[in-house]
Amino acid sequence: MPTPSRTSLDRIVRAGRTILDTEGLDSLTMQRVAVVVGVRAPSLYKHVRDRAELVRLIAGDVERELGAAMDAAATTGDPRGDLHAIAHAFRAYALAHPGAYALLFARLPDAWRLDPDPGSRTFDSLFRTVAALSGPEHVLEAARTVVAWASGFVGMELAGAFRLGGDIDAAFAYGVERIADAIGTGARQAAGPPP
Amino acid sequence: MPTPSRTSLDRIVRAGRTILDTEGLDSLTMQRVAVVVGVRAPSLYKHVRDRAELVRLIAGDVERELGAAMDAAATTGDPRGDLHAIAHAFRAYALAHPGAYALLFARLPDAWRLDPDPGSRTFDSLFRTVAALSGPEHVLEAARTVVAWASGFVGMELAGAFRLGGDIDAAFAYGVERIADAIGTGARQAAGPPP
DNA sequence: ACCTGAACACCGTTCAAGT
């Protein structure tokens, strides 16, 4: 007689996510997940191909969460205000869920990487906001400049790389303003005729 | 009779660095290092406290190398040209030595982190160049904006996070120009009286 | 159909024993 499942993919992914958030990626082992869901490690392989697939499933959830947090922030009605709000939401998410955040922006083994999803809407509100500031021509470059700066800032903050002290919150606020100026300026220069 | 050392700290660090560059951090194990230097893994503990210390020693070398590469690039005589050259040298180093680069800018276990070194001159030429563009008042914030952007850009590139295609070299060049505008603009605004 | 213990090939690290 077939035995009913004692666990499920959903419970496994949620258990993994909890361990990731509380103890970090190194502690997210098959054995720890197995203990949480109440089976032995080998049983997990009936639900998930291997550890890399589990990490990818969790990363997908994280990507949707981060996207929703940024969407929810972009409500000031003013592009510059929205950019500030989105950047702030991005940083707040990363600081609140550093382990989860690392799944999206840290360099991980190729097998752990999220499959490129052309339908991903993660950065939609950011793209719209950037387009309003930069004009349509250089949206992609401008958006990449914003995301590169924000992810670099947060990455250094999480890595403890700001070793010269100073006010980190103020440095972030300074950065948003300068970046907002920059992508606006860049668009105006690019749109005009060459001198 | 005391046995003379069959290996040395220097050879161990160099072996570790070679493995890191060719196969990545995950392959930098005590056992692999031991094979390269020609002893058994337990013998390494006579020269190095643990794996974390070995990683920190390698990270120190890497930091000096990266600093030297940026110093060597800052020779155009023009601050804006120097900024471009330093940013390019930073990216080139990271792409050529992704494993080594990750030791400085990836989120790693605390024990692997380089001790803060107040005497570190790694970013000296960048600071001088940024100061020439931003004025003295906001050098720290401006330099952090540059490093955050550059490390974020390179981190996303190495992580395969630029999933929308496009010309990555062009996006980097676009970014340097916008950032150079940004920190100059910011300094002028900050220096003037409030409106 | 699912779960299990046992096994295999790895880790980092400690330690008593050899030279």
Added chain:
DNA sequence: ACCTGAACACCGTTCAAGT
């Protein structure tokens, strides 16, 4: 003083055997 094999506590993963 240095190096060694053996041991311990972990990994991920496979697989035959149980229900």
